[in-house]
Amino acid sequence: MEGPDNRTVVLLKSKATKNRFYALVPPEMGWHNAEEINDFPEDMTLGIAYPCLEDGLNDFAIIRTTFETLEAFSDDPELQAEMMAMIQTARESLVLRLGELHERIAKRQSFFLGTDMEEFKRYSIRLCKDGTDRRTLDNMMKVNVFQSVPTADPGQDAYIYRWELLPQHSLDQTQDLEARAFVAMLIKDVLLSVQNDGNYWDKLCFDRDVFQKFIALMFVNYATTDPMFYGTNKEDYGVAAGKDMSNTPLYRAVGIALRKLEREEPPILTSADTEAVHNLSAEEGGHIGPAPGNEHLIVGSLMQIADTMRLLAGSDTQRARESRKMLTMGLGNLVTQLQNIGAVSPLALQQLEVLLKQYGVDGTTAAD
Numbered sequence: 331m332e333g334p335d336n337r338t339v340v341l342l343k344s345k346a347t348k349n350r351f352y353a354l355v356p357p358e359m360g361w362h363n364a365e366e367i368n369d370f371p372e373d374m375t376l377g378i379a380y381p382c383l384e385d386g387l388n389d390f391a392i393i394r395t396t397f398e399t400l401e402a403f404s405d406d407p408e409l410q411a412e413m414m415a416m417i418q419t420a421r422e423s424l425v426l427r428l429g430e431l432h433e434r435i436a437k438r439q440s441f442f443l444g445t446d447m448e449e450f451k452r453y454s455i456r457l458c459k460d461g462t463d464r465r466t467l468d469n470m471m472k473v474n475v476f477q478s479v480p481t482a483d484p485g486q487d488a489y490i491y492r493w494e495l496l497p498q499h500s501l502d503q504t505q506d507l508e509a510r511a512f513v514a515m516l517i518k519d520v521l522l523s524v525q526n527d528g529n530y531w532d533k534l535c536f537d538r539d540v541f542q543k544f545i546a547l548m549f550v551n552y553a554t555t556d557p558m559f560y561g562t563n564k565e566d567y568g569v570a571a572g573k574d575m576s577n578t579p580l581y582r583a584v585g586i587a588l589r590k591l592e593r594e595e596p597p598i599l600t601s602a603d604t605e606a607v608h609n610l611s612a613e614e615g616g617h618i619g620p621a622p623g624n625e626h627l628i629v630g631s632l633m634q635i636a637d638t639m640r641l642l643a644g645s646d647t648q649r650a651r652e653s654r655k656m657l658t659m660g661l662g663n664l665v666t667q668l669q670n671i672g673a674v675s676p677l678a679l680q681q682l683e684v685l686l687k688q689y690g691v692d693g694t695t696a697a698d
Contacts, residue, residue: 463491
């Protein structure tokens, strides 16, 4: 663009879908942070970072808690009718949210910022084929769904969650898709599950066939995204129209990523980009905790360690016990060293600590 780039990063909300996206907006447009607009211009590049994907959790929470109320008052038909109307309203909201998200990603208007899309695809395929530990997913995502589903449905694997794609999205048909198209397909898979009337018989059906998929999608997004975009820095809190967010770590990172997209570059921060964010904030007296550009790789490695421990837990040989003990002690030392050098974000550190609680340093698991 000609002249100085005086555009600012704003988080805009659609009146129609309630989705929020980041965008670079010139002052003359008059749009401010946290503003609700009628629609997004078709030529505007939109960014997805915290809290864009998380916004849908409110609708899921309404549906799940309403199902719980229905179970408690199964003999009250009037209340049942009211509750089902609430579920339908939240469901319609989810359809709008996911429909727009899928459409804008598919047509290359909206982009996951700070996310390695190839890694997103690889991680998702592994989740479909091999699955991962239910308890770890619940703890990391702060939910109680992955373990509760097999408790209510004995037909489900009690320990491993696998994303079961709809038949029309089977890996035989989709695993060769370009990474962006594959991720768009995953969102479509969740959308079609939301639209399926058969998934609303009760809370179990909804959790098993819909909610698990959405949480798994969020988990993979976290695992493949630069922590700078998590919004976990204290300076990133409290997005509001009256608050200047332009110099927060998150908004600086979003600005860099969106401008990279305009130059047709991947919206991923390099080490130089990350250093620039730190330096700019330091010059203004702010404080940013360390968030290395490749820290998101820790999460992927963490899950590999968890899967290895789970496999070893199934063997009671002396060698397996010794291996578990060595792994857990090594992981304990890793946490200590990461804390000492300040090279890990609070979220990744929390994930490491969760794993250590599940697999004690004496080499035994809770199952033992």
